[in-house]
Amino acid sequence: MLAERFLTPRVAVFALAVVACQVYAEQAGTPAWIDATATLDSATTPVYEGDAPMRFAFLKDMRRGDPLTLSVFSLGAHSGTHVDAPMHFLVDGAPVDRIALDALIGPARVIQIADSVQAIDAVELNRHQWRGAERLLFRTRSTARRWMSSAVFHRDFAYIAPDAAQLLVDAGVKLVGIDYISAEQFGAPAPRTHRIILGRGTPIVEGLDLSDAPGGDYDLIVLPMKVRGHEGAPARAILRRR
Numbered sequence: 001m002l003a004e005r006f007l008t009p010r011v012a013v014f015a016l017a018v019v020a021c022q023v024y025a026e027q028a029g030t031p032a033w034i035d036a037t038a039t040l041d042s043a044t045t046p047v048y049e050g051d052a053p054m055r056f057a058f059l060k061d062m063r064r065g066d067p068l069t070l071s072v073f074s075l076g077a078h079s080g081t082h083v084d085a086p087m088h089f090l091v092d093g094a095p096v097d098r099i100a101l102d103a104l105i106g107p108a109r110v111i112q113i114a115d116s117v118q119a120i121d122a123v124e125l126n127r128h129q130w131r132g133a134e135r136l137l138f139r140t141r142s143t144a145r146r147w148m149s150s151a152v153f154h155r156d157f158a159y160i161a162p163d164a165a166q167l168l169v170d171a172g173v174k175l176v177g178i179d180y181i182s183a184e185q186f187g188a189p190a191p192r193t194h195r196i197i198l199g200r201g202t203p204i205v206e207g208l209d210l211s212d213a214p215g216g217d218y219d220l221i222v223l224p225m226k227v228r229g230h231e232g233a234p235a236r237a238i239l240r241r242r
């Protein structure tokens with residue numbers, strides 16, 4: 001209670017400062033960068049059912065009198081906001097350290113999908129202005145329900161159906177992103193969506209937090225950790241209004 005009384009005004013001041021910075025940046029002609037990354041925290045980040053748990057620990061901690069602070073992380077490669085490399089579902093696919101930067105940086109369109117939609121199939125996709133976009137990010141019920149900041153794993157997240165995945169790769173889309181920890185339907189009999197997209201060498205960004213990025217056109221930078229020879233890695237993803 002005591003902490004709350006002291007913290008609340010500080011939080012309010014901080015929020016005002018953030019808004020002021022954004023307004024200033026926009027007045028100066030440069031839209032502010034938006035963080036589209038889920039914060040990794042074992043208390044608030046969902047882990048895909050059956051995947052490795054996230055662990056964060058301090059080996060040394062100045063708050064406990066140590067001469068320095070030093071920590072260790074243990075987490076699955078597909079934790080939080082992350083990039084799937086072709087190697088994830090293709091035996092000879094490129095690993096995450098070999099994904100072309102060109103796919104990961106550039107114009108991207110955020111497509112708003114209604115909360116009632118779970119399957120983003122070809123019919124749903126074609127309800128939206130997606131053609132011509134180089135990179136497509138889907139903002140779904142998962143963002144509306146803030147599922148990327150809830151440790152509970154939800155099975156009924158919105159996913160990209162294989163027929164929509166086929167349309168996207170046939171149109172030459174360079175990168176596909178979604179706002180929950182998989183682009184594939186939970187319990188799908190085969191990982192067809194992943195195979196279709198990764199099969200073209202197109203990376204997938206999963207676990208985006210698009211809370212602050214409504215539908216529209218942006219510049220995107222998404223940079224996964226450069227881990228040699230692995231099939232995926234956590235990433236930082238940021239967006240800026242075009």
Ligand SMILES: [Zn+2]
Nearest residue numbers: 078084206232
């Ligand atoms: Zn993944």
